[in-house]
Structures are given as C-alpha cells and as structure tokens.
Amino acid sequence: MQVKNIRIPPRHEVRPFFQPIISLQSQEIIGYETLGRWIRESGVESLGPFFNDPDISEDMQLMIDRHLREQAIEQIAAAPGEGSLFINLKPSWIYRTYKRTGVLPTIELLKKYHINPSRIVIEITEEEFTGKLQELTWIVELYREFGCTIAIDDVGSGFSNFDRIASLQPKILKIDLNILKKSIIHDGYKALMQSFSILAAQMGASLLVEGVETKQELHTALQVGARYVQGFLFSKAEPELQRPDAYKSMLEKEMKLFGQEEFSRYSRLLSVHQSLSTLIHTNVGISTADEADTVIEQTISTVSDNCIRMYICREDGYQTSSNYTRREEGWSKDESYRQANWTWRPYFISNILMMNLQKQGILSQAYADLDTSRQIQTYSCALGEGYYLFLDLEI
Template structure:
C-alpha cells in the first residue's frame, strides 16, 4: 500500500512509470483463465519494484484530474496490450462511479467523453471482451446519470460487474438499478468486517441473489484452499486471488492453473457429497425418531391436542427448543412450549395462541409438499436464530384433521 506522504511524488512521474498488471480470473466449469482484472501499478525507481496505486484511487484528497489521467493511461495500455497479443480473453476494467459522474455533467450524455468507447474503436476490440467493474466507492453523484452511462455501456455490448459487494455505497441500490452480469465478492474485505457466522450467512444470501438475478458470481481475494472451498460451496463460477496468481506484467497460459483447479474440484466434490449425505441422514434420523413419538398426536382432535402435547413434552428429544400446533389456515391453536437450551425444563406462552403463520415460507412450503407429495414432514434449511444465537431448523408435521405441528430444533446438537 502507498501512503499519503508518497503521493506528491507518485502522481508526478511520466507515462512510462504507470503500468497495468493483470490478475487472472478462472472459470470453474472449464478450469481455464477466461480473463484478467487490470490493476494499476507504479514503478518505484528508488526500490526497483512495482507498487499498487489502489490507495491513490480511493483517496478523496488527491488531485482527481491527475488520477483520471493515470486511470485512462493504464486502461489504454491494457487494451493496446490485448490488441498486440491477439489473445482472445476478457479484460476487467475498474470504473469508479465518481469518475463516471464527472463525465455526465449535463442533461445529455456526450458519448465522445466515454474514454473506453474511444479505446475499443481505436484498437478494434470487441466490447464483449471487456467487463466494466463498477467499483466500491463513496458515490455522491446522481444515480440516474450513472445508470444512463451504464445502459450505454450495455447497449454497446460490454458486460457489467458490481464490485466489492458488502462494502461501499449502497450495494443493494447498485444491484437493483444496474442488474449486473457479474456480482463480485471480495472474501478478504467481508471477512474483516463480519464475524465468521455472519460472514458465511451474508455470502450465502449474496449467492442466492446472484442465482435469482441470473448473474455470474465471482469470488476474489482467494488465498487458501479453505477459501476456495468456501467460494465453491457458495456456487461461485468465477475465481480470483493469490491462491492462483498475483497480478503479473503479462498474460498467462489459459491452462496455467487447470490441473490445480481440477484437483481441488474433485476433492471438494467428494467432501461436499459426504457433508450433504450426512445432513440428509441426520434429518431423516430426527424425522424417524420424532415420527414414532408424535404419531399418537394424530389421533387427537383440536380440544385434546394442547393437553396431549403438554403431556408428551418430557419424552421429546432434548434438541427440541419449541413446539406448537396450527390449523390448516396457519392460526396457532396451542400454547408455545419452549426452552432456551436443550434439556432444560419446558415453559409455555399462551399469548401466542391466535398468531398466524400462513404467510411464513416454511408453512406455505409444507402445505404445498403435503398436497404434491402426500408428505407428512418437511424440514427447512438451517437458519440462524438471533434470539437463541444458534443454528436451528423448523420441522413441520401434519396431524389428523389437517392440524400442523411446528417444531424448532437446535441443529448444532443434532
């Protein structure tokens, strides 16, 4: 990292001191390099080494005009390099929202001011080979004007990525407006801002959102095999990080990391298969054990259900944290029997009688599966309970007369 005391010298050097470096991006499906993120580097003659310019581009106190000049210089060198090599690969170019907003100052956007459009025409590069990353930044411009620029890029055929999800200015707003082709997550940044459990839950939510939007999911900042496994478990189909390669001056053979990634995929696939099989078996074991104990409830009507359920509490597995019954319309018809920790004595809450759960996803899904598959049981994915501070699952079980039992279980102890 370059600190502020270096800045006055760094921004005053000639063009030859600023160079693009290229960090490879791999596609999981074929295990090949499919593109490179272009990263600005400054050559330090005193230390005879290249140093990152990232600090400069995110420092609001610096000369913005000079930074834009350097940004454009690095971008042109990268596109010229792509042209000179004749390689068919993608370049991922960072586009800072505040820099873009300075271009669109009037009511009508002047396309001649869009530097990247001029470059692809000058060097005859296909827009399909360029991905524009809308980077993390404290954006204080007009979102409507930013969106109009992004739409121009899309119309020309550029792919759009939203960078650094989880940090920076209103990421959800950006995603909603832009609907990116690629959603990019920096594992390192998110890990530093979240505890381990929240970190994984947020990643899972982002992965789910990318699937629903039809966006590719790119994980960057991967440095270890554990982080690579995490990215794969979240459904990432694009990978980037020091685990594969640091940014280099030149492009690399597209199969440079093919064997490494294939070996990792085979290992991950086997481990993930065993994990899922264990989860399925664990869920089925709970269903089998509970089914025997709760079968007696199927022979009781609405009037007897609260009494019989209360009498059964001592015989329920210690992992069960709460239980109550609803009618087919989702209205709770028994007290909620609960305990804060497995194995503790049961308490009851009568105030929740009459609550409605018909709108809850677990309840709707249960009813649909009962109709479609004639199932008596359904089980949710593990979710984090903020009050209990632990992972739980919701079991739902259909009794006679279409009454439904709702059971919350400590999944970490099953």
C-alpha cells in the same frame, strides 16, 4: 507548512497486471481483473495509493487509468478465447466524463481493438457518488446496450448501497473481502453473506467472492452460493495471462471434499425424518391445542439432539400447539405461542404447498433464529388432515 510529496508515475513505468477470476462451475479461469502496477528499479508497486490519493487530480488519475486500460484491452484482445476482462471504473469518472464529452472511452477502445464487448465486465467500484443516480444508471446502460456485463464491486462496503445495486441491476455482485473473512467467525456476518446470495439469486445475478486466501474461505464461498472466486489462494495479480485450467485440479479436490461434508451435514439434519417415520405415516387426530401438545410430548424423546424447538401449525398459518424449546435443563413448554400466525415467514406457504404436492417432509434453507441468532434450518412434515409439525434444527 509541510508540503505533501505526491508521487506521480511516468506512463512508461506503469502496466496492467491480471488477477484470475475462477468459475466454480467449470473450475477454470473465466476472466481477469486488471490492476495497475508501477514498475520501478526498486520493484513492483501497486497503483492503489495513487488512485485513492485525494491530493492527485482526477484528470491525472484518469490519464494513467486510461493508459493502463488500453494496455489491458490490447493484451486481452490478442488472446482470443482467454476469457473476460474486468475493468474497474469509479462511478464519478463514468458520470463526469460522459456529461462533459458525451463519449465513453472504454467503448471507443473496444471498437479500436475489435474486441467482442461480451468479454468485458465493467466493475462499478466502491466510492461515494454525489451525482444523480438516475443519470448514472442511464449512462451505465450504454455499456450494457453495447454488450458489456455490469458488475458492482465491494458489495456490503460503505458506498455500494442497495439503492445503487437495485438501480444499476448488475449481473455480477462482488462481495467485499472483509465480510467474507468476518463471516467465518461471526454469525451476523455469516447471515449477511447469505443475504447477498439470496439478493443475487432474486436479481438474476452471479456472486463473485474476492479475497479468498485459504481453503476454509473457499468453502465459505461455496456455502453462500458463490459462482466465481478470486484471491491469493489461487494467484496474485501477474503480468501475464495463465492457462484456463491452472487451478482445476486443486478446485476439483476441494469441491469434492466440500460436497462430502455437505452431504454428511444434510444427512444428519434429515435423520430426524427417520425418527418421525411412525408419526408421519399415522393419521394423527388433532382438534385442540392440548391434543397437539400431546402429540409433541409423545414424540419429543425420539428427535435428534440438534432439534431445539418443536411446534404444530395448521395450513392457514396458525400455530395450534405450544412452543417446546430445548434448554440445558430439558424441554420447556410455552403456551403463549398458541394461535401465533406464521404466514409472514418467507418459507411457510411454499413449504406447505410442497409438502402437499410431494407427500413428504422438507427442509428449509438456513437462516438465523430470531431468539438465539444461531444458524438453523426448519424441518416440516404433515400430520394428518391440515396439520403440520415443525422442528427447528441447529446447524
């Protein structure tokens, strides 16, 4: 039988390295994720394989991790004003250690080095957890009560499920880098990224996108509402902390470029408003489905090429007109949508209220079209008393 060669690093050969986390709000480094490295004569190795090896005992992994953790906390404590420290903790470690000892070693280290707990982010890592979620939540709450910030790592991967996210109520959601990369070339993953952005906003959490390696990925992170980013585009993990403004110049340039591209994109989307100006400011009389269809047919030649669908609804949500959909061969009419009710759409009622309040058309957030799965936005505007025109625009 072949015996597996398990490599266990001596404590004096391991040390923490620090990968910067940058705020897109200030374009400065606001913290560091601490990552373990094995310093050997042959070079520097990641300790990731050591911590993920099921043949190495949890006690041995914890001993090395706590040694690294204390070194990192000592280093960040000696650099006041240098930002936060993101500490990775497996949920099983937190759970079993506290159940066994009644102590949270990280809190004891913060007391020892007199570090403000608001500078510490506890990252609950991606891992299958078989304990009681309610008890884990109660234990994690002890970190929060002490003043630490709670983050969930690798959101969207196998084990960081929505039940855990809802229960722990983190202030930072860290997105799995594989989803970011797939979202650039796959509409399904793009929609998933946007759903995490909405989830973060609903929970009062900030989105942190990791694994940003290219400027295109940085722009993708900006599109989904990331507040924080990290990755090789900026820096790999280094043994020393860096200047807070180390990447400010590059970020200012890229964010300016991103802003210009977004303004241009929204200007194209909103050009539909100009094409409908005459119709919007005319008191259109609609009392039947046929009259609603006539209004669309008189307008259809004026809309922009990115308009893929048109229809008219009453403010109670019922569709009055047929659906008019752009095909390769031209526009098609589908009367089966007459009397369909759209109040179940998340944006419908709020958009009606905003149009009535602002007396102008509005553009919805981007979402995936139910029929085509393509990314679209819906422009809507009032048409006389109680009727509203909707146009689905391909992004």
